[in-house]
Amino acid sequence: LVEHGAVINQGFINNSDLLFFACKKDYEEIVKYLMRYGVNINRIDNNGVTPLHLACQNGNVTLVKYFVEHGANINSENNEGENPLIYA
Template identity: 45%
Template sequence: MNASGNKYQKGFLDAVRNGDTAELKKILECREGKVNVNSFDTEGQTALHQSCMNGNLKLVKLLVKFGADTRLANSDGWNPLHIAAFSGHQDITLYLLHANRTIPPKR
């Protein structure tokens, strides 16, 4: 990713950390192809993992809509569904269960 791509990625990660759904949507719509929604941070989490931990269903839905992989494991081996269930976020858990049913299995 080039320098401008890194700028977009930083803005993406900041919007996720801040729980800013409007800013995240703007970044994802305007910078499609320039932001990796499945990138791992220094702690081994993706934006989807972080949003599941934070209990932010709006961010979770937005990230999945823009291609976040619901099956990626973090550095501890937990996928977003594990994190949502363990954290007690029933709404996110149910959403991810449904989302996983509509995604074809990996081969």
């Protein structure tokens, strides 16, 4: 679907998107696929959480490294004032 123009940055409930879902489930290949098609790596949900926050919370070192290498904002704070590195 993405290859035929499906919108991948569409926000869902809580302003999350497909990348958030893939991060929550540790679906590394889906994360990389979405990234190839331009998903917003620094999207912020209604709680101030980014995909990098989720990868750090899950302890997924592979995704954390991937996000940082691809420009994820390591200083982005959630609504509690926590940056992703607090979970690392």
